[in-house]
Every structure is written in C-alpha cells, then in structure tokens.
Amino acid sequence: MASTSRGDALALPRVKCPNHPEAILVEDYRAGDMICPECGLVVGDRVIDVSSEWRTFSNEKALKDPSRVGDAQNPLLNGGDLTTMIGKGTGAASFDEFGNSKYKNLRNMSSSNRAMLNGFKEISNMADRINLPRNIINKSNNLFKQLYSQKSLRGRANDAIASACLYIACRQEGVPRTFKEICAVSRISKKEIGRCFKLILKALETSVDLITTGDFMSRFCSNLGLPKHVQMAATYIARKAVELDLVPGRSPISVAAAAIYMASQASAEKKTQKEIGDITGVSNFTMKQSYRLIYPRAAELFPSVFKFDTPVDKLLRL
Template structure:
C-alpha cells in the first residue's frame, strides 16, 4: 500500500498534479468513454515520457514498442496478430511448417482466428489405413471456407492482369455482401467473383472489359454478364457508364503508340460520340476504330488485327465502326495534329 502511494505521488509530482486531480481525471476519462460517442481521445495512448510526440517503432520479433528518439522501450510483450514468420526443423515433412493459422481477416465471421492441429503420436491419431486424422486441420465454418476460396481466386485473377490491392479489397467486400445475402443462390462462386472483380474495376475508375475478365477466369463472358446484372440489382448499386477515354490510354500504351497518336485517337473518339456518328456502338469498338484512324494518319501505323488483339474486339467490329466515322474524318482530327498520311489517303475499307 505504501509503495502504491509513493508511486502515485511520484506520478503526481512529475505531472504537477495532486492525487485528487489524477483520480478526477481518470473518472472523467472513464465517463467520456462510457457515455460519450466513441473517440480515440478517450483511450489511453502509449507514449514516451521524454518524447510524447514521437511515433513509436514496433519491434514485432521482440514484441517491444521503442521510442525512436531516445531508444526507451515504452511497451513490451505486444501481441502480433499476423501470421507466424518462423518455421521449425521438426516440421520439415509437412507442407506448411508454420504452427499457427493465417493472419486475421476481418471479412470472415470470426476474423479467421483458426486452430491448427499438429501431428499426433497416439493410436487414436490415425485411421485404419495409418493416415493421420487431424493433422493441420483448421476449425473453420463452411461459409468462411467458401469465402476464403473465393478470395484466393480473386487475388489470382487480379494478379494476372496487374490490378492493385485496392481493387482486390473492394472485390472481396462485394463478394462478401453478395454471399451473405444469398441472392445469387445456384450461381457458381467463381462466376460471382469474376463479376465482382468487373464491378470493382469500374467503381475504382480502372474498368476492364468482359473479355479481359473472362481471359483470367474459367467463366464464360455470358455468365459473367448475367452475374453482373444480378449483383447490381441485389446490392442496389450502380456503376458509372464506361467511355472511350477509359480504355484509350491502356490500349495505346499496349500498342506502343506515341503520345501524339493517343491524344489524336482520344479526340477522334470524343468528337465521334458528340456528333452522334456511332449510335449503338460500344465504347471499346469506337476506341479501337479511333486508334486505327489515328495510327493510319501517323508514322506509327497499326493493323486492325494488332488493335483487335489488344482491345479484345474482332477485325470486322473495328471496320464497322471505322466506316461510320470515316466520312467525317477531316472534322475529327485535332487542329494541331501532324499528318504523315493525308486524310484523303486514309484507308476506306
């Protein structure tokens, strides 16, 4: 008791407070936490006593929180919720020598705090054929297991077309909402995941075509389109309409076209839409036709097949859109465009 009083007095002397002030402050903080709206200010913050404004460095291996200014260990035995980084020599025969589960996943019902069951040694640990019954099994619900498999498939598809992490996170959230609503019962999870990836790309402003999503999945374009419409209806959400400009930069970059050609193609496509020259045509086919016209007028010419392979459209589709805009070609090019081939010499197809 005496030591507690001395400690309280020492704290008070450092903070220039009386013991009663410390108690009142603690009571106020507790009341603020219980009765007021949640606020980070109501929670105690671990800081260095010598440098309270310094951002502490966390040593995950030792579990310490260290002040970068003076090196003082402010906190110890900090719990790391990530997956284990160590392996063990006696587990070399297993596929995963780690002794814990994966890192926490807030999208799963229990945060994926799973239990790993190691290899047993007794007779009850083996079945009648001598195989281990429980080795490395995890306590996870069937719904969480289905979502985990879908998340892995989403990550794999995103990696194949170099999509950033924020697209993956949005796709995972969309899939979780659809899965929990059970509004697409009977549809394959892979098809739902592919449609969610397509929606996430459009919502994040980096749209991909159905053919691009279809190429990295095992699902047909028609099935992805069906799931896309059902998901929008189930979640009562919407996506922005795609335009020719959404694809122009990527298509021209993949075709190794210079900036001047890209700007000309963008101008041609925009003017064609404004003049209502391509009614009913998809933005992708209009963009492909505009790129073909701009490249044919420049020194960096590209064939219909080269453009079609990048844009994911057939040669005949490019020709059909090109024929619609060709009669107004002189009005479509920007005024400062440097022609390598005059407008009247462009292919008529």
C-alpha cells in the same frame, strides 16, 4: 527497481531507469530484460517476446512469417477466423483402445468461410494476372462477401460471382476493364460473367458509371506503343465521333479501336487491324463497321494541330 511515469490512469505505465529517466532502454531479447544503456541497470525483466521465433530473409519465399502471435484476423470472415488447430497425436495416450484419435480437430472451418476464402483467392489470382492494385481486390472481396451473406445468387458458381465482382470493382474504382479482359484471366465465359454482373447490380441495388472511350484509350495506346500525339488524336477522334452522333449504338470499346486505327493510319506509327484487335479485344469485322461510320467525316474529326503523315483523303476506306 523500476519506476513508472505518472499520467493518465488509463495509460500504460512506461518502464524507465530511476537514475537516467530520459535514456532509451535496450531490450535483451534472449534474456527478456530491459537494460539502461547509461548505467547497465536491469529495469525490467521477463519481457514477453512477440517477434519471430527464427530469422527470415528477403530472398526466402516463405508463405508466412513464423511469429508467435499468429495470423492477422481477416475481417471479411465470420468470427474473425479465431479458431484452433489441434495437431495429430503421436503418443499412445492420443488414441483409444480402438485406435481412434481421442482429440478431434475443432478447427473444421465453416462451409461459408471456406467458400468465401475460395472466392477471395480466385479474385486475388485474377487481379494478379492483370496487375490490378490492392484497393480493387479489397473492393471485390467486400462485394463478394455481401452477396454471400445475403445468399442473393444461389445456384451461381462462385468463380462466376468472383469474376463479376472484380469487373464491377474495376468500374466503380475508375479503372474499368472489358469483359474480355476479365474473361481472359477467368475460367468463366463472357456470357456467364455478364449475367452475374446484371444480377449483382440488382441484388445489391448498386450501380456503375457508364464507360466511355476515354476510359480505355490511354491503356490501349500504351500497350500498342503509340506516341502521345497519336493517343491524343485518337482520343479527340472518338470523342468527336460521339458528339456528332456518328456511331449510334456502338460500344465505346469498338469506337476507341476504330479511332486508334484511323489516328495511327494518318501518322507515321501505323498499326494494323490485327494488332489493334489483339490489344482491344475487338474483332476486325466490328472495327470495320465502326470505322466505316466515322470515315466519311474524317476531316472534321482530327484535331487542328495534328501533323499528318498520310492525308485524310489517302486514308484506307476498308
């Protein structure tokens, strides 16, 4: 007979062998028995198997694990998605005399849950395209749910709201992305994402930190394949230009692009305006304007330890 350990009345009893209480029992999944490995005594039977009904392998691209316990609850959905799917009947008893199914599908998902699921799917797809981590996706999903529950942005496309939520989540989590980067993985225009962004901040009464040139510099330089000393010089140039108030009214992204161009032109790793523009999303004209503002004070902007391949007085004027 099986014996159980004494303990707190609220604690679940632990099945153990009466002859070898310290032995770790072996579970026979096929028979549903708990067996003592020391003496072979069956100390528990008819154990419920909650594992998968069949094996799955890592190289198989199965969308779901075929387990008996069903999908995990989604806390973002109303009611936790605790619904039931009734399969389509095939026998004669499943239809009435007019040929209509007797058993209706009771799992008709509510329109609100369906809309939220579509929004979550869109956020996940966009995040995957630009390799954003899971915490950004979760933050975006929570923002989307808040907006949908409050019905704050009626009349706006769900895709536009999802794109703006992803943009806000990136900034709030300290890994900002530009509007152009979000627009590149979305079907929504940059102008519409910007409008939703402002409406969301107002509706949720939240805020985001101001972006700076340093938020983008390491990623831009890494994508351009620039060495560490060029990245450090570009970061120093951009920060110094802002401190000296040389670029009033210019966006941090355009200042970062101009600083990268100046640092690369002074080094052996020269990059063209087009190469920098393709990575940063800044047009040649905008980059030129920012560069022309900082060029007259170029000698003051470089760090003292920077090793010039091209002297400051030889840099292009544009």
